[in-house]
Amino acid sequence: MTVVIDSFDTAGPGDVDGLTAALHRHEAATIRRLALVVKTEGSAQIDDFSREYAAYQAREVVTRHGGTALLDRTVFLHSTGCEGAMTPFGYLMADLEPGPALVDEPAGPALALGVGRSRPIPGPLIGTVAHAELVEQAVRDAMADAGLTADAVELAVVKTPLVSHDPPAPDAPPARVTSAYAKAVGALGSAVALGEVARERVVPAAFGAELDLYSRRTMVFSSSEAAAVEVLVLGNRAGATGSLRIASGLLADVLDADGVRRVLAAAGAELAGGRVADPSRVAALLVKAGYRHDGALRGARTTVHTSRIDADTHTRATMSGVAGSVLGTGRMFISANSVHQAPDGGGLCVAIVGPAAPEGA
Amino acid sequence: MTVVIDSFDTAGPGDVDGLTAALHRHEAATIRRLALVVKTEGSAQIDDFSREYAAYQAREVVTRHGGTALLDRTVFLHSTGCEGAMTPFGYLMADLEPGPALVDEPAGPALALGVGRSRPIPGPLIGTVAHAELVEQAVRDAMADAGLTADAVELAVVKTPLVSHDPPAPDAPPARVTSAYAKAVGALGSAVALGEVARERVVPAAFGAELDLYSRRTMVFSSSEAAAVEVLVLGNRAGATGSLRIASGLLADVLDADGVRRVLAAAGAELAGGRVADPSRVAALLVKAGYRHDGALRGARTTVHTSRIDADTHTRATMSGVAGSVLGTGRMFISANSVHQAPDGGGLCVAIVGPAAPEGA
Amino acid sequence: MTVVIDSFDTAGPGDVDGLTAALHRHEAATIRRLALVVKTEGSAQIDDFSREYAAYQAREVVTRHGGTALLDRTVFLHSTGCEGAMTPFGYLMADLEPGPALVDEPAGPALALGVGRSRPIPGPLIGTVAHAELVEQAVRDAMADAGLTADAVELAVVKTPLVSHDPPAPDAPPARVTSAYAKAVGALGSAVALGEVARERVVPAAFGAELDLYSRRTMVFSSSEAAAVEVLVLGNRAGATGSLRIASGLLADVLDADGVRRVLAAAGAELAGGRVADPSRVAALLVKAGYRHDGALRGARTTVHTSRIDADTHTRATMSGVAGSVLGTGRMFISANSVHQAPDGGGLCVAIVGPAAPEGA
Amino acid sequence: MTVVIDSFDTAGPGDVDGLTAALHRHEAATIRRLALVVKTEGSAQIDDFSREYAAYQAREVVTRHGGTALLDRTVFLHSTGCEGAMTPFGYLMADLEPGPALVDEPAGPALALGVGRSRPIPGPLIGTVAHAELVEQAVRDAMADAGLTADAVELAVVKTPLVSHDPPAPDAPPARVTSAYAKAVGALGSAVALGEVARERVVPAAFGAELDLYSRRTMVFSSSEAAAVEVLVLGNRAGATGSLRIASGLLADVLDADGVRRVLAAAGAELAGGRVADPSRVAALLVKAGYRHDGALRGARTTVHTSRIDADTHTRATMSGVAGSVLGTGRMFISANSVHQAPDGGGLCVAIVGPAAPEGA
Structure with a gap:
């Protein structure tokens, strides 16, 4: 494989x-x-x-x-x-x-991939501990599919249904709150599967509230279309054929270009003058970023939570500059809202690097 | 006066x-x-x-x-x-x-005006029953200032501070929830003063939730700048000099042009062919409008709660057409979010009409 | 038929x-x-x-x-x-x-429908007089398809490609200018086919500029997806079977509820107290509305051209109130930007009415 | 001084x-x-x-x-x-x-500052060559006020009135086009004063169109409030007292973190690992950034010109990440739309650095 x-x-x-x-x-x-x-x-x-x-x-x-x-x-x-x-x-x-x-490629530790999928989640379960457990199981299934132990996982991508399609309350459209809650469930369910968080801490009272509770290798997406949890797991596996290597690491905040550089280097990219020397060797760069819940950045106020533009748009645009200036291109996958996927205001960076320019890049 | x-x-x-x-x-x-x-x-x-x-x-x-x-x-x-x-x-x-x-003007029932103001509301009181009681007292003060009994009040305009300036929670900027909550406090505090709602029903659990609890003669505005409640009360008072008369009434929904016509007629405006015959006689038209919490309008879905534009903007623009097509001009005061100021999805219309074109209109 | x-x-x-x-x-x-x-x-x-x-x-x-x-x-x-x-x-x-x-239905003048379609419009022709001529021909084809003379047409709906997909100029994204220009071509090409405007007046210098040049029975839509012009023509035809009747008329401005009432009445709807008595008899209501190029409405300034929200959104929302308060429902087709489809700031209203509630309404 | x-x-x-x-x-x-x-x-x-x-x-x-x-x-x-x-x-x-x-400070080459101001610009002159000449003169006045030759200027900040307050054309609100045009006049008028562009090339046909015509040391702001041109000029002057030094340089594009580093280093800041070692020494960082008129960035398409968010917002947010990750804080002045202030898609970076942490930083 x-x-x-x-x-x-x-x-x-x-x-x-x-x-x-x-x-x-x-x-x-x-x-x-x-x-x-x-x-x-x-x-x-x-x-x-x-x-x-x-x-x-x-x-x-x-x-x-x-x-x-x-x-x-x-x-x-x-x-x-x-x-x-x-x-x-x-x-x-x-x-x-x-x-x-x-067949002739070296069977070193190389990128391995697995997927998992839950059964459709019934409405009454959405947002509950049972929902988190379905996420946990889907991540475990994906790890098994990839042949990776929890320690070897560098990234679990979790897509999970939103909490509900009920009518919105006055002045508070439900989709966004819902999305954050769904993300909390997804991130913490995955964190349990990856051995990062104890299962007993994954309770609704913690969702969106206990911001020091987080996975270090999960990116979560909520989806109004999805009825079931879907999971993609990536990691390096001894014996895997192929020539790609993956690495991941946390970012301190949206300005943490050093963190991006560290992850790229760990995956095998060369850096010079603060930038990737050969961007064509980077097969993939994925970043999950966020701002602190109070909007502060290195001690200064930002407007990301008090602006007509939502915080996620601010986040993606800011990080596109930070990661893009390191990678040297805007062809990269940047996503916002890192709640429970990093410390409050932090992020996750994942790089996959090959020995030479990947086909079609 | x-x-x-x-x-x-x-x-x-x-x-x-x-x-x-x-x-x-x-x-x-x-x-x-x-x-x-x-x-x-x-x-x-x-x-x-x-x-x-x-x-x-x-x-x-x-x-x-x-x-x-x-x-x-x-x-x-x-x-x-x-x-x-x-x-x-x-x-x-x-x-x-x-x-x-x-001096020579007839001292018939004519428009009377009074104002009231609370002390600055301490942070811990904001959003509590005590806050609603301060609103109630300010409305009572304004009624006394105007020389109006509760029955004679046609409109109480209440401006009230927002709930808090605390940092926003993830994915849910607090200002809007806060605004709705502050409006609930303001509307229900006023409703008690006007004898429309029993004081014991004004509890936080009802704010924004019990939508059948409402004033019929209050318009509320929340203000991030204001530290104290400010109230303006209007009604007709026997013995008042002046030539203006006020009337008010509920609107069934944002399409209720009939309701607008009824109020204008009650205040003394002539209507012909569905429109005000002489707009210059209308000294003021004020409307508070809203959409239902589930966004339905006469049995059909609207997008007002599921749109990049907030529901209040949808509301004001829609009602500007409805009321403007009756009044014949866009010089009118339309405000959105009628929560606790009318039944769910309803609104309040207030007209002040004079015997001849007001100066400067 | x-x-x-x-x-x-x-x-x-x-x-x-x-x-x-x-x-x-x-x-x-x-x-x-x-x-x-x-x-x-x-x-x-x-x-x-x-x-x-x-x-x-x-x-x-x-x-x-x-x-x-x-x-x-x-x-x-x-x-x-x-x-x-x-x-x-x-x-x-x-x-x-x-x-x-x-078969047994009376063959009176009743609603007839025809369609027309141009060949795909080559890039160099887009926005030129030749483009307008292709629109004209497609409208003529649709009229022939419907068996309607120009006089009998009550509505021509024209969908036309946008001017170009070229890169935007600084500070002026081209799509919107393009859209207005495409609409000018479409409206004026149709106006020629309907005998409303002389062909020699349809020149690029007039597009978007000579606002007194307009069709009285055309609604235009520009489409970035479309490569060819598509046309739908509607009118009453003697000998047509079926029980629907159509009528159309210009609106003076976005507050012209009277104009909406007149068109509904002309199509056979009964009105009472400013409203349609039986909305279920109205098979279709289509309105094209606009604000004046200077934003003035009945002598007062509006913010429709100086707002974060584009003028078309203001227009649709306002007119949804005006027409909806007459029709009694929000199930109606309202579109904005009436340039060359009515006098500056005016609009077009089209109603199709049947003898009884249409199936499924 | x-x-x-x-x-x-x-x-x-x-x-x-x-x-x-x-x-x-x-x-x-x-x-x-x-x-x-x-x-x-x-x-x-x-x-x-x-x-x-x-x-x-x-x-x-x-x-x-x-x-x-x-x-x-x-x-x-x-x-x-x-x-x-x-x-x-x-x-x-x-x-x-x-x-x-x-008095005892060394009188080395240090930061000098001068200001200039034109007379109020009459409406008919706005956007003409005469407008550009008024900008040119105001920049010359500011240079004289600062005691700087054209060569010694590192930054001219020009604020200039907008072209007109005339009513908007359909589908093209004038303020943005106007703003770009005003910026062209301001940038090119300044470029003449700084000896960067020949006066005969500054003609309306070039404004916003000849994108290879630009100043290398000007930042322009248009202002609807301003009636006159206002200019601030900064540079290093031999004999100036004070301890601040200024440097400026062009950026290739919004991802040019190297360019930001070069300017900071030139002004005397130390860099380590791609970042400023001591942000408190940086008294000011000002960046003017832009995207290419066709939206391409390093050969890849961006959405900055085809998004509900205007290109300037994309620009500021992106560059806030790039410059902020080098400077280590978000307390910096970033502005968008670099037309005629850099090559198409480029930008200008200006740093002012002191020997020690400035008071109050």
């Missing part, structure tokens, strides 16, 4: 030309697992349907390529918000059945 | 030319009470400072005209949001000491 | 359940022409993809029902923006081959 | 406590020239009045401290937009008459 990563640009959320081309590089039968990690460019506000649109089309592309059998082997991780330096694009991550061409 | 109303247009929130001209029509010493009811044109989002700016300048204008003595006799009711058909403008309502020119 | 109209609500731009149900009421073979006139609920800003998403799905629904043959007989007129009182919904208008059930 | 710089935080655009405290450190009589360079935190959209509000209050503070005489010696450079990592704050730059305490 060999994990390969291609990136593809999009001309809009409805554009699947790049995805189709990237997918067609691999015969459906050779794809053991497929993960699409995509940034779409809508407004990321409550009436933005770009993610739903892109995901709908991506499902059609995958189905046309490999039928529902391939669809069942695929996780879709679409995230809206390409502010600032970011370019709208996606990563196609495929775990391929080893073919002859790959 | 004679109440007169002038309206003045503004070229921007910092423009006080019209206000200054309107104020200078009255010698400071003759002004028993002054109320400025002003619509400013900022974005009405969290980082809109137009109301604060306009109020700052209005205070300077009043102080220059009559010193702090006049300032103490004045209430400032600035409200942001001039969407749709509305024009940015203000009403100057003055209760004048009767001079010789007014 | 009999025109029938069904309306269907949507739970989101990707929801085609209502459309599917409405379409399945008619066997594909009996549908001579199909027009889908749909309001979607995205932000209507440049990064709103809801219209594209809804149109994509609608094409799939139509194709599944009647193959590409039915697709070729269909026009898709999706428009984003459901602010204020509007509900997200669509009209399915079908011109049916007369079946036995309809 | 000695230039000193203090920075002061603000709790909102109406908060002048920090400014007042900073100003009161200097007796009015000792202030030869005063420049307030302030970031305010409104939405930076067309209906944001925070800058106007802050400037209004700042004028009152200055007048109270030193009367109209000090007001005449002051330039106000307020700029809205504190997105991302930025904190709302201001620089107070004062050129002080040398007092005894400063």
Whole structure:
């Protein structure tokens, strides 16, 4: 099994030309697992349907390529918000059945990939401890699928349903609160699976409140479309074929360019003068970033929580500058709201680096 | 005592030319009470400072005209949001000491005006039952100042401080929740003073939740600048000099043009073909409107709670069309969020009509 | 041939359940022409993809029902923006081959429907006089398809490609200017076909500038997705079977509720107390509205051109109140930017009324 | 003459406590020239009045401290937009008459400051070559006031009136186009004074169009409030007392962290590991940044010109990350739209560094 990563640009959320081309590089039968990690460019506000649109089309592309059998082997991780330096694009991550061409590669510790999926979560369970336990199990399943122990996991990407579709309360549209709560459940359920947080601390009273409770290797996305939890797990596994290596690490805050550099170096990238020497060797850079709940940054007030623009947009745009200035390009996956995925105001950076320019980068 | 109303247009929130001209029509010493009811044109989002700016300048204008003595006799009711058909403008309502020119006017039931003000509300009291009681007392004071019994009150305008300036929780900026909560306190405190709601029902668990609990003659505004409750009360009083009459009534929903017509007719305006025959006779039209908490309107879904634009902006723009098409002009005061000021999704309409075109209209 | 109209609500731009149900009421073979006139609920800003998403799905629904043959007989007129009182919904208008059930209906003047379509417009032609001529021809084709003379047309709906996809100039994103320009071309090309404007006046210098040049029966939509002009024409035709009647008329401004009432009455609706007596008899209400280029409304300043919210959003929300308070529901099609489709600041109102409640309303 | 710089935080655009405290450190009589360079935190959209509000209050503070005489010696450079990592704050730059305490300081090349101001620009001249010539003269006056030759100037800050307040054209609110045009005039007028661009190339046809025509040391701000051009010029002058040094340099694009580092180093700051070693030594960091007119960044598409958020907001937030991660704080002045102030998509960075932590930093 060999994990390969291609990136593809999009001309809009409805554009699947790049995805189709990237997918067609691999015969459906050779794809053991497929993960699409995509940034779409809508407004990321409550009436933005770009993610739903892109995901709908991506499902059609995958189905046309490999039928529902391939669809069942695929996780879709679409995230809206390409502010600032970011370019709208996606990563196609495929775990391929080893073919002859790959047999001779060194079987060192290399990138391994696994996926997991819960049953659809019933409404009454959403946001409860049972929901967190379903996340935990899906992460465990994904680890098993990847052949990774908890220690070897560098990143668990969790997509989880929102708390509810009930009518909003006056002056407080429910989707956002809901989203934060869903993220808390997702992050802490994953943290238990990864051995980072004790299960008994994962209680509703802690969700969104005990900000010192966090996973160190999880990125969570909530989705109004999803009915079940979907998980992608990545890590380095001894014996894995392929030439990619992954590393991850926490960021202190949105200005922590040093943290980004450390993770890139740990994954094998060379840095010079504060920047990546050869960006084409970086197969993927994923960052989850956030601002503190009180909006302070290094002791100074920011306006991210008191602005017509939501804090997540501020976060993505800021971090696109920080990470982009290190990586040297805006083709990277940056997501906001790191609650329970890092200390309050912190973030998570993940880099996957290859020995040479990846195909299609 | 004679109440007169002038309206003045503004070229921007910092423009006080019209206000200054309107104020200078009255010698400071003759002004028993002054109320400025002003619509400013900022974005009405969290980082809109137009109301604060306009109020700052209005205070300077009043102080220059009559010193702090006049300032103490004045209430400032600035409200942001001039969407749709509305024009940015203000009403100057003055209760004048009767001079010789007014002596001969008939002393029939005519518009009377009173103001009330609480002490600054300590932080720990904000949002509590004690806060509501301070509102209740300020409304009672204003009624006494106007010489109106509770039954005779047609409108109580309540401005009340926000709940808190504490840092926002993740994904839920506090200002808006705070604003709704402050409005609940203000509306229900006023409802007790007006004899509309029993005091024992005014408990925090009801705020924003028991939507069948409401005043029928109150409009509430929350203000981040205000430290104390300020109240303006209006009604018809036998023996009052002056030629203005006020009427008020509930609106069923934002499409209730009939309700607007009924109130205008009750205040003495003639209607023909669904419209006011002579808009210049209408000295003031004030509307508080809202959408239901579930966003439904006459059985159909709306997007007002699931849109990048907040529900208040939707409300003001919609009602500007409804009321404006009846009144025949966009020079009217429309405000959103009628929680506890009408049944869920309903509103309040208030009209003040004179026998002839008011000066300066 | 009999025109029938069904309306269907949507739970989101990707929801085609209502459309599917409405379409399945008619066997594909009996549908001579199909027009889908749909309001979607995205932000209507440049990064709103809801219209594209809804149109994509609608094409799939139509194709599944009647193959590409039915697709070729269909026009898709999706428009984003459901602010204020509007509900997200669509009209399915079908011109049916007369079946036995309809034979006995009186063949009076009744609603007739025709469609037209240009060849794809080459880039260099876009925005030129040649573009306007292609619109003109498509409107003529639609009139012939409907069997209507120019005089008998009550409404031509024109969808036309945008001027260009070239990179934006600094500080002036091109899409909106482009949209206005495309609308000018579309409106004036249609006006020539309808005999309202002399062809020699349709020159680029007039587009967006000579605001006294306008069609009185055209609604234009620009579409970044469309490569060709698509036209829907509606009017009353002697000899048409079916029981619907259409009427149209200009509105003086966004507050012209009288104009809305006049058009509804002309189409056969009864009005009482300023409102439609039986909303279920109104098969369709379509309004194109606008504010003056200088933002003035009945002599007063508005903020529609000097607000963070674009003028079109102000327009739709305001008119949703005006028309909704007359119609008694928010299930109506309101669109903004009436440039060249009415005098500056004016609008167009179109009503289709039947003898009894239409099925499914 | 000695230039000193203090920075002061603000709790909102109406908060002048920090400014007042900073100003009161200097007796009015000792202030030869005063420049307030302030970031305010409104939405930076067309209906944001925070800058106007802050400037209004700042004028009152200055007048109270030193009367109209000090007001005449002051330039106000307020700029809205504190997105991302930025904190709302201001620089107070004062050129002080040398007092005894400063006599012993080495008279090396040190920061010098001068101001210039045009007569109010008549409407018909706005946006013409004559407007550019008035800018040129104001920059020359400021250079003379500072005692700097054109070569020694490191930064000219130009505030210039907008083109016009005429009513907007349909679909194209004039303020933004106007702003870009005014900026073109301001940048190119300054470029002539600085000897960077030949006067004959400064013609309206080039404004906003010939993007290879630019100043290398100018930052321009347009202001709807300003009637006259105001200029602040900074540079190092032999013989100047004081301990601050200034350096400036172009940035290649918004990701050019190296460029920021180079300028900081040139002004005397030490860098280690890609960051400033001692941020407290940096008295001021000012950056003007921009995206290319086609939105491309290092060959990849961005959404900055095709997003509900305007390009300037994207720019400020992105650059707040890039510059903030080098400087180590968000207390810095970042402004967007670098048209004619750098090559297309480039920017300008200016750093002022002292030998030790400046007072109050």
